[in-house]
Amino acid sequence: MMNFVDDLREWIRTTVLPYRSPALRSMRRGPMTSPPGPNPLMIQFFTWDSLHPDMSWWKHFESEVDNLADLGFTQVWLPPPNKAMVPKGQGYDAYDLWDLGEFHQKGTTATRWGTKEELIKASASAQARGIDILIDAVLNHKIGADRTESFQAIPVDADNRLKEIGPEREIEGWTAFDFPGRSGKYSEMKWTEEHFTGLDWDHRNKEKGVFRIVGGKHQGWSKWVDKELGNYDYLLGIDIDHRHPDVQKDLFAWGAWVLQTTGATGFRLDAIKHMDRRFLLDFIKHARKVEGRQNLFAVAEYWSANVELIKPYIRAFEGLMTFFDVPLHHRFHDASKAGSHYDLRTILDRSVVKIRPGDAVTFVDNHDKLGKLLRAGLEIISSSKRMLSFYFAKKVTREYSSLFRCPHVCFTPTSRSCVFYGDLYPNKECYNEAIASKLKQLILARKKFAYGTQRDYFLEHNCIGFVREGTIQPVQGSESGGCAVVLSIGDDVEGESHVYTLRMNVGKVNGGGKYRPLLDPGSSQVETAADGWGLFTCHKGSLEVWVQA
Known part of the structure; x- marks a missing residue:
């Protein structure tokens, strides 16, 4: 009976109750100055393969702070600063959140991006020029455990996580995180199988699959996640159980610590459709208790082209979270394929910015490999005589004579836009010098005229x-x-x-x-x-x- 009541309350909260005030109204969107500064604008300052040939990434960022400020950027979304599973890991292969490039772990002291000291120095330089820092928080999973453990688990269907495809059995998993290089500094918590819900590798039998951990105090998959694949709690690596009190205590403490340590004023939250949304709401509320973070900026990655699936999440986060407008990203893709057959009057239909502009962060491309599968929507023919979009990329293999960045979204006052480093700075993934030049013109136009x-x-x-x-x-x-x-x-x-x-x-x-x-x-x-x-x-x-x- 209690489960039914709980489910009914959640359904009412996320489906029936009216929306809270738009999130951007209560969020810090740039430096708090009087009179106010130029239009707020965010940049994602990295690509998937980012590595500077001559300096660490944090030093590179510091060297670009003045340029970013002059262009009018007020927020920078930095890559995950935590220690990764491997020395050049981007941080999404999260090993130790409390190691920002300070301890010798996983074969390195610095992360892919640099050392803790370099990060703090770069962040201070940005703040001095009126640029806020957003930390990419990877809270869904851990990867790269220090040792294995034996425990009970049940294999489930990868396409339906609610369907068991074998009996309960003992498996061996890489689930013990001791963090020997850190030796308990900042956090004494050591993670074991009791802190996780599932994994994808049985080391004993050398078997790959999706295994739900059972026994002891394990509660199974969280209910408060996306319903894709039956239950999308498990994504990759060793899936964190956000209902465990020790997990909550550690992650809440980390959120406050990383904001205070780096001077950051907000978070980009990775892969939220796979995490217990009740925990995430509490995480944001705890972070807002940090001194000077009462108007914390938070933006979530919920990857779905269907805006109807995002609506309940907008309600669930009570006006404390903005959302990357993935549906609009897909609309750009559709328009690029259709070309002149596409009705531009409908470009904003079924997007977050259309239904809830005050909860939207628009973008064309980002670092994500999944996003790159949609790059067809961003590829268009370059012309020396005219500019075809706000910014775009051209590939040798496929070309489209279409958009995008939709300037309506970029110039609108009620939403937020995020520029991609790869479209502005030289890189091997998607850079075009002529495009970058035009992009700078539009960014400056936004700063001066919009x-x-x-x-x-x-x-x-x-x-x-x-x-x-x-x-x-x-x-x-x-x-x-x-x-x-x-x-x-x-x-x-x-x-x-x-x-x-x-x-x-x-x-x-x-x-x-x-x-x-x-x-x-x-x-x-x-x-x-x-x-x-x-x-x-x-x-x-x-x-x-x-x-x-």
């Missing part, structure tokens, strides 16, 4: 636009006149050039003025009527930002 009331003009099948009116009192480093943006999709036929025109109103206060094209300065200026109406253009398959002349 203010004031916004009006959307989603009027044409292959062409949309929007206007920001500007402000009477400009933000420091900005201009008051606002901007007009036009974006189109599709390819010009060889030998022909099609120009789209949108009639948009920049506001009566800006009427009777002239607007110049920012990205194609050779184009003619636009004169607006006294009532603010003007005809703004862009070439087919391109983007233009118009600002006051």
Whole structure:
């Protein structure tokens, strides 16, 4: 009976009750200054294969702090700073959260990214320039145990974790984490099989699969996770049981410690669909008790193209968590495949930014290998004459003459956008110098012009636009006149050039003025009527930002 009541309460809380206030309203989104600084903007400062040839990653970040501040970035999402299973592990192969590159463990003292001292120094430099730090928190699993243990487990169907495919038996698993190099500093907890729910390797029988640990005080998979594959508590490695009191105590303590140690003001939370959401909510609430973190910024990775599956999570986190807009990421992918057949007026449909803009963090690409499977949505043909998107990547094997970054999302005041390091900085994965140059132009345009009331003009099948009116009192480093943006999709036929025109109103206060094209300065200026109406253009398959002349 109690289980039924608990389930009913959770269903009401995540499905029936109204949404809380949008998360961004109560979150720190950049330096707290008076008067306020420029538009908040986040950057993910790493790719999957990031390694600097001449210095540690933390030193590289420190060397770029001034450049990032000048561009207008107010938040930097850093890679997981914890010790990984292997010396060059990215940190998602989490071994010891309490080792930030301080102890000799797993064959190294420094992490892939550098030493603890370098991280703290770089973070301090960023804060001095008005840039907040976000820590990538990998709390779902551990990998790289120090020794094996024997315990009871049941093999389950990898495609349905609720279906048992064999009897209970004793297996041997890599589940004992002693952290000998740290010797109990910061945390004395040693992890054993009692702190985990499952694993994917029986070392005794050299058998790979998904095994649910049973016996003792084990409670099975958590109920408060995504229902994909029956129950998606298990993802990889040794799955942490977030209901265990010792686990909660240690992770709550770590959250406070890592914020205080690094000076970070928030978290990016990895793989939340696989974690007990009640624990995660408590984790955020505990972190908000840290001095100066009452308005902690938190953004979650819930990887699903279906916004209906994200809605219950938005409710469950009570306005304390934002969400990467994965559905919008998929919309970009769909548009890239369809080209001129895609109706741009629908680009925001069924996205987080459409239903809950104050809970959305939009992005085009990130470090994740799964995300790279969707890179088709980000690949478009590069042109020396025009820019086809906010930023994009081109591969030799596949090319698409489409978008994206959708500037409507980038310029909108009610959501948050995250720029990807790989599209801005030289790297071997997805860099294009011409694209990076255009990206910088748009980032600076956002910093200088994207203010004031916004009006959307989603009027044409292959062409949309929007206007920001500007402000009477400009933000420091900005201009008051606002901007007009036009974006189109599709390819010009060889030998022909099609120009789209949108009639948009920049506001009566800006009427009777002239607007110049920012990205194609050779184009003619636009004169607006006294009532603010003007005809703004862009070439087919391109983007233009118009600002006051």
